[in-house]
Amino acid sequence: SLSLKSLLIPSGIYFDDAKNRLWIINRAQQQIEAYLKNGNIDKIVKLPSAQFNRIFIAEPDIYVFNKMNSQISRIQDQSMIEYFIPGQKNxxxxxxxxxxxxxxxxxxxxxxxxxK
Incomplete structure (x- = not known):
């Protein structure tokens, strides 16, 4: 049986139908990378931490959930990180x-x- 935690940890790959891009999560580099169909990197987004349990891509924003501190972050570009819902437990x-x-x-x- 799968634990809830194992269901929430991303598999590492998301496909964006609208833009025909493949997003790969690179925990070692603390970033996610968007690849085009031809294999070229289209975009790299740095993450605030390697500790996250869920990513939601809603371009141009990327949302990252860190279960350790119950925080959802909105990353708008490489330099701007905005935090949502701090301290919301469970x-x-x-x-x-x-x-x-x-x-x-x-x-x-x-x-x-x-x-927005």
């Missing part, structure tokens, strides 16, 4: 649609408005 998962963030916790779901 986050199981999250999803972003347009300017809404849906957070799933054991006792229910929470919606947050994201200012």
């Amino acid at each position: 986050i199981l998962n999250f999803f972003i649609y347009d300017s809404l963030m849906l957070i799933l916790k054991p006792n229910g779901m929470y919606l947050y408005q994201i200012d």
Whole structure:
């Protein structure tokens, strides 16, 4: 049986249908890399930490969840990192649609408005 933790740790690869890009998580370099179909790197995004349990790509923003400190970070470019929902405990998962963030916790779901 799979533990919840093993389900939340990303497999390391995400495919972006809209842009035809493959995102590879490189924990050793603390970054994620977007590859084009021809194999060339299109984009590299540095991560605030190698410790994260989930990534959500909603370009141009990338959201990273660190379960250790219950923090969701929004990375807008190489230099700007904005932190969301500090101190929210027991986050199981999250999803972003347009300017809404849906957070799933054991006792229910929470919606947050994201200012873009």
